[in-house]
Amino acid sequence: MSDVRSGPCQWETVIGLEAHVHLRTASKLFCACPNKFGGEPNTRICPVCSGMPGALPVINGRAVALAVQAGLALGCAVNLHSLFSRKSYFYPDLPNGFQTSQLEPPVCSSGLFRLEASGGTRVNPEIRINRIHLEDDAGKCIHMGSSCSMVDLNRAGTPMIEIVTEPDLRSGAEAAEFMRQLRKLLMYLDITDGNMEEGSMRCDVNVSLRPFGAKEYGTRAELKNLNSFISVRAAVEFEEERQKEILEAQGAVEQETRLFDPESCTTRAMRSKEDAPDYRYFPNPDLPPIILTQAFVDKIHGSLPERPEKRRERYVETLGLHDEEASLLAASAALADYFEAALALCSSPKRVAGLILGELLPEASRRSVAFADLGFSPARLAHTVTMLEQGKVSLKVVQDLFSELLDSGESVEKLAEKKGLLQVSDAGALEQAVLAAIEANPAEAADYRAGKKKLLAFFVGRVMRETKGAGNPAVINELVKKHLGA
Amino acid sequence: MPEIYDLSLSRVAEGLRNKEYGVSEVVESALARIEATEPKLNACISILADAAREQAVRMDKQGPQKNQPLWGVPVGFKDVICLKGSRTTCASRFLENFRPFYDAEVAVRMKEAGAVVLAKTNMDEFAMGSTTENSCFGRTANPWDLERVPGGSSGGSAASVAAKQVFAALGSDTGGSIRQPAGFCGCVGLKPTYGRVSRYGVVAFGSSFDQVGPLTRTVEDCARVFAVLAGPDAKDSTSARLDLHPEGLPEQDFVAKAGRGRSEEPADTLKGMKIGVPDEFWESGLTAEVEERCRDILKKLEGQGATLVPVSLPNQKYALAVYYIMASAEAGTNLARFDGVRYGRRAENPADLLDLYVSSRSRGFGEEVQRRIMLGTFVLSSGYYDAYYRKAAQIRRLLLRDFENALDLERGGCHALLAPTSPCAAWKFGSLSADPLTVYKMDLLTVTLNLVGLPGLALSAGLGRESGMPAGIQIMGRPFDEAALLRLGAVIERLAPGLGEPAGI
Numbered sequence: 001m002s003d004v005r006s007g008p009c010q011w012e013t014v015i016g017l018e019a020h021v022h023l024r025t026a027s028k029l030f031c032a033c034p035n036k037f038g039g040e041p042n043t044r045i046c047p048v049c050s051g052m053p054g055a056l057p058v059i060n061g062r063a064v065a066l067a068v069q070a071g072l073a074l075g076c077a078v079n080l081h082s083l084f085s086r087k088s089y090f091y092p093d094l095p096n097g098f099q100t101s102q103l104e105p106p107v108c109s110s111g112l113f114r115l116e117a118s119g120g121t122r123v124n125p126e127i128r129i130n131r132i133h134l135e136d137d138a139g140k141c142i143h144m145g146s147s148c149s150m151v152d153l154n155r156a157g158t159p160m161i162e163i164v165t166e167p168d169l170r171s172g173a174e175a176a177e178f179m180r181q182l183r184k185l186l187m188y189l190d191i192t193d194g195n196m197e198e199g200s201m202r203c204d205v206n207v208s209l210r211p212f213g214a215k216e217y218g219t220r221a222e223l224k225n226l227n228s229f230i231s232v233r234a235a236v237e238f239e240e241e242r243q244k245e246i247l248e249a250q251g252a253v254e255q256e257t258r259l260f261d262p263e264s265c266t267t268r269a270m271r272s273k274e275d276a277p278d279y280r281y282f283p284n285p286d287l288p289p290i291i292l293t294q295a296f297v298d299k300i301h302g303s304l305p306e307r308p309e310k311r312r313e314r315y316v317e318t319l320g321l322h323d324e325e326a327s328l329l330a331a332s333a334a335l336a337d338y339f340e341a342a343l344a345l346c347s348s349p350k351r352v353a354g355l356i357l358g359e360l361l362p363e364a365s366r367r368s369v370a371f372a373d374l375g376f377s378p379a380r381l382a383h384t385v386t387m388l389e390q391g392k393v394s395l396k397v398v399q400d401l402f403s404e405l406l407d408s409g410e411s412v413e414k415l416a417e418k419k420g421l422l423q424v425s426d427a428g429a430l431e432q433a434v435l436a437a438i439e440a441n442p443a444e445a446a447d448y449r450a451g452k453k454k455l456l457a458f459f460v461g462r463v464m465r466e467t468k469g470a471g472n473p474a475v476i477n478e479l480v481k482k483h484l485g486a
Numbered sequence: 487m488p489e490i491y492d493l494s495l496s497r498v499a500e501g502l503r504n505k506e507y508g509v510s511e512v513v514e515s516a517l518a519r520i521e522a523t524e525p526k527l528n529a530c531i532s533i534l535a536d537a538a539r540e541q542a543v544r545m546d547k548q549g550p551q552k553n554q555p556l557w558g559v560p561v562g563f564k565d566v567i568c569l570k571g572s573r574t575t576c577a578s579r580f581l582e583n584f585r586p587f588y589d590a591e592v593a594v595r596m597k598e599a600g601a602v603v604l605a606k607t608n609m610d611e612f613a614m615g616s617t618t619e620n621s622c623f624g625r626t627a628n629p630w631d632l633e634r635v636p637g638g639s640s641g642g643s644a645a646s647v648a649a650k651q652v653f654a655a656l657g658s659d660t661g662g663s664i665r666q667p668a669g670f671c672g673c674v675g676l677k678p679t680y681g682r683v684s685r686y687g688v689v690a691f692g693s694s695f696d697q698v699g700p701l702t703r704t705v706e707d708c709a710r711v712f713a714v715l716a717g718p719d720a721k722d723s724t725s726a727r728l729d730l731h732p733e734g735l736p737e738q739d740f741v742a743k744a745g746r747g748r749s750e751e752p753a754d755t756l757k758g759m760k761i762g763v764p765d766e767f768w769e770s771g772l773t774a775e776v777e778e779r780c781r782d783i784l785k786k787l788e789g790q791g792a793t794l795v796p797v798s799l800p801n802q803k804y805a806l807a808v809y810y811i812m813a814s815a816e817a818g819t820n821l822a823r824f825d826g827v828r829y830g831r832r833a834e835n836p837a838d839l840l841d842l843y844v845s846s847r848s849r850g851f852g853e854e855v856q857r858r859i860m861l862g863t864f865v866l867s868s869g870y871y872d873a874y875y876r877k878a879a880q881i882r883r884l885l886l887r888d889f890e891n892a893l894d895l896e897r898g899g900c901h902a903l904l905a906p907t908s909p910c911a912a913w914k915f916g917s918l919s920a921d922p923l924t925v926y927k928m929d930l931l932t933v934t935l936n937l938v939g940l941p942g943l944a945l946s947a948g949l950g951r952e953s954g955m956p957a958g959i960q961i962m963g964r965p966f967d968e969a970a971l972l973r974l975g976a977v978i979e980r981l982a983p984g985l986g987e988p989a990g991i
Binding site for chain 1: 863
């Protein structure tokens with residue numbers, strides 16, 4: 001078994017987790033403001049998300065669809081009728097004085113997540129999902145010293161789902177691994193951008209201890225707002241030790257909410273059960289119930305992509321991609337779909353993967369846009385691959401011209417032709433260049449003839465440079481061998 | 487030759503269209519009337535004279551616009567309706583200097599119809615109250631007797647219309663706040679079906695109860711303004727996606743129907759119509775004069791061929807309790823946004839965050855508002871939710887069933903129900919203010935319609951024999967069938983004794 005039960009410890013750690021996940025939508029949950037991280041404070045706000053008098057919320061249908069998609073991916077039952085409630089508390093970053101969340105019924109209930117085994121976890125444990133509900137995020141307070149705080153409402157109204165597990169996790173490592181794998185799945189489905197630094201994913205963790213074999217749960221502490229895998233693990237492990245000490249001294253763990261300090265890797269009490277706020281949930285009268293049709297749910301179910309693990313395996317085993325290439329492509333359903341769409345129109349998985357990973361993604365990241373926003377259709381990618389295959393252009397030229405290819409909208413061979421970079425495969429035309437290269441480098445030519453066959457690449461390179469990359473390397477190879485001997 | 491301000495909205499709109507007078511003349515006439523009556527009434531919180539005059543000049547230059555049914559007509563807005571750039575106070579210290587940077591949807595529609603907003607009218611703070619005494623700008627007087635309340639919370643709108651300051655005013659009705667003051671001041675007030683008129687930009691009191699509607703001098707005027715307000719709004723999720731009247735008639739037809747038969751009334755106008763008389767409303771401690779006036783209307787309707795049907799709404803006895811539980815729960819959370827952080831009143835030099843909230847809100851909100859917030863907070867508290875809110879929500883559904891049974895035409899139900907708007911006529915200032923519970927009880931006959939979301943049209947049944955004050959009667963009808971209410975209202979308007987001029991001004 002795993003290391004959790006090793007050692008003298010007689011306590012079993014029981015963990016339930018609430019993951020807060022920002023949804024990738026164009027606009028906020030209840031208004032048309034852009035759903036984007038950062039920006040000048042209070043520039044992405046309107047009467048609705050800044051809680052102006054008289055403003056009213058209108059639900060973002062895309063957010064509901066993403067919540068349903070997440071639910072289906074986690075094996076949940078989708079509730080065709082669910083309700084928004086007001087959760088009341090005062091804080092300066094909460095414009096309405098209440099959060100709009102879901103109590104009963106939430107959009108999804110009772111699912112199951114199969115954790116893949118990893119260091120520190122049990123063997124493929126099953127983590128039951130209690131529920132998934134939709135809610136809006138608050139703004140942010142920026143504290144400027146002790147006497148001044150500022151409020152930025154750009155984040156207020158960001159659509160989120162909260163994924164609540166049953167208390168099925170058994171160690172800090174497992175809790176962190178759950179978050180890691182959950183993030184991977186939700187990013188694959190493009191439900192979230194998964195950006196932990198920007199707070200797109202964070203979690204609260206409930207930790208309690210009980211003697212091994214006990215049926216009853218111990219008293220739990222809730223650890224709030226953990227925003228990295230390392231914090232999740234460290235917070236749970238600190239809490240395990242803290243509670244163990246109390247229990248072994250015959251003390252009682254208090255039910256309380258605790259804050260984790262990532263600097264010292266300790267937790268400290270924030271509020272006790274008695275101080276727990278009374279949120280006074282009740283149905284939000286400004287929002288009618290969310291009524292979904294079974295057909296809507298079925299449609300989303302039908303369009304759920306193949307699981308990422310399956311896809312990766314298939315890419316390696318049937319397409320012959322490297323493990324790493326396959327993993328990168330299968331990390332996002334959208335990317336994998338793109339890859340497959342291009343592949344359907346040409347015949348070289350290697351080249352398609354190479355261009356996506358070597359050119360398309362780096363170019364997107366240079367331009368700070370999503371790859372899909374480059375507007376380079378799978379058909380154009382496939383055409384480029386076909387041109388490569390047919391020897392019309394060289395890989396070097398494609399690489400050099402890639403940025404222009406994106407901007408111009410022209411086909412790769414047109415672009416290459418304009419620049420005189422169409423691949424030259426005509427032996428007659430290349431022979432001149434090969435002879436010139438031999439003549440210009442007599443020492444190397446002599447070495448080659450003396451048996452230093454590695455210099456073949458040197459001569460091919462010279463000729464390529466001479467032809468600005470347009471020479472067909474295979475043809476040049478043959479010509480060099482012809483004149484210097486194989 | 488009557489003054490322009492004396493004319494009905496329908497007549498003045500016609501005169502403007504025919505260029506009998508210009509917008510500036512109409513605006514000046516109304517402003518002169520405001521100047522003459524306002525010292526006695528205090529019906530307005532803000533008088534937008536400069537803006538209205540400028541707008542009038544622009545409009546006169548441009549000439550009448552065919553597609554603007556209210557072109558050039560001066561109107562008032564209850565100060566709960568956001569008007570871009572104009573102070574919108576809700577009669578609260580908290581919002582004393584608040585200027586919204588957006589228009590309420592109803593403001594947009596009224597402007598697009600060509601109306602000139604002349605005044606923001608007085609009200610009970612955040613629409614909580616039925617006397618317009620709970621205003622940080624002072625109380626409004628009833629034009630029929632300056633010693634009496636105009637009703638509320640849209641008391642400023644009702645008094646302004648009854649005193650002919652404006653040709654129509656918008657009010658909001660959460661538990662009777664349009665119908666009760668319309669009854670008290672002798673004007674016409676319509677609470678539309680919940681979802682009929684957009685609530686966007688109307689500062690919320692009870693979100694599942696609030697509806698904006700017109701207060702006017704005649705039923706026809708009411709129909710004209712209602713036709714402008716009604717219709718779906720994508721910014722309000724509770725707005726009904728209904729463009730058409732249930733019978734398939736376009737909104738514009740309300741006007742034609744309401745105005746029908748301005749000439750002599752044939753004796754069988756109402757032949758075949760069943761009018762329900764709910765016991766629970768008529769046997770609820772009405773004053774003799776109110777009962778007399780309203781029964782007289784019933785008799786006259788019978789004379790027009792209508793059949794009176796006794797009706798029972800067994801859950802009506804719970805209506806008041808259910809209303810004060812649910813409306814306060816919604817109000818408490820709706821008012822949570824007034825925290826002193828982003829706009830409105832903020833306490834100076836608060837000791838800490840809690841002090842910022844407590845001081846800003848304690849000083850910003852009046853007594854009645856604080857009472858409702860506490861009530862709302864209590865009924866939603868952990869451990870009390872099931873006993874209060876959940877139970878109330880269940881009874882609310884039962885009440886709706888009572889009305890569905892009474893109005894179910896296919897099973898022999900009524901076309902409409904009729905009842906007084908209040909158990910009594912307008913009372914004297916201060917006579918009830920020491921006893922909030924008694925004032926709450928005065929809402930007994932109006933809160934029910936808000937609980938069930940159905941439309942109600944209030945108008946005068948004549949002057950009471952003892953008080954000499956108007957007695958209000960309300961027609962309650964089927965959902966989204968305001969046209970039927972306006973039709974019947976027009977008949978009652980002709981049958982009821984004339985009121986003459988308000989005696990107080």
